[in-house]
Amino acid sequence: MKDKIVHKSEKIIYLILTIILLLYIVFQIVDLGYQFVIAVSNYNFGNPDVLNNKIFSTVAVIFFNILISIEILETFKEHENNVEYKSKIIILIAITAMTRKIITIDVKHLDYLTDIGIAVLVLSLCIGYYFISKTTNKN
Numbered sequence: 001m002k003d004k005i006v007h008k009s010e011k012i013i014y015l016i017l018t019i020i021l022l023l024y025i026v027f028q029i030v031d032l033g034y035q036f037v038i039a040v041s042n043y044n045f046g047n048p049d050v051l052n053n054k055i056f057s058t059v060a061v062i063f064f065n066i067l068i069s070i071e072i073l074e075t076f077k078e079h080e081n082n083v084e085y086k087s088k089i090i091i092l093i094a095i096t097a098m099t100r101k102i103i104t105i106d107v108k109h110l111d112y113l114t115d116i117g118i119a120v121l122v123l124s125l126c127i128g129y130y131f132i133s134k135t136t137n138k139n
Contacts (some may be wrong), residue, residue: 021076025069030095031033032062064100068093084132098122101105 036059071093075086098121107115 016072020067021073025066028062028066028069032059032066035059035062058094060103061100064096068096068100071096084135088129088132090134091125095122095125095129098125
């Protein structure tokens with residue numbers, strides 16, 4: 001009885017979160033289109049400046065927000081309940097989030113230890129994804 005209530009409440013929570021996430025994705029897609037039109041219409045091909053780079057980095061951030069949201073929706077799917085699948089999705093979300101941060105980071109003001117730390121983090125996430133994928137493919 002208690003398990004049924006917990007399972008039913010999990011389904012309701014996942015449904016509410018999915019609806020909110022879908023609305024967020026729709027909003028982000030509209031915002032992406034708007035920001036892209038602004039970036040293209042304001043772009044000066046003869047004299048690219050910092051403002052144009054900031055606008056295009058904003059478009060990249062919104063794009064990666066949409067990708068991360070879609071990956072989170074993948075974790076909510078019920079047809080796959082195994083741990084390896086969900087672990088792969090979570091690692092993919094982390095890799096996508098790190099990629100987003102790397103694209104928007106200002107590397108001029110970073111020291112070499114931060115660069116090495118970011119590289120080690122991304123490499124460890126990719127190695128973890130590889131090993132989880134390898135065990136999933138064997139099963």
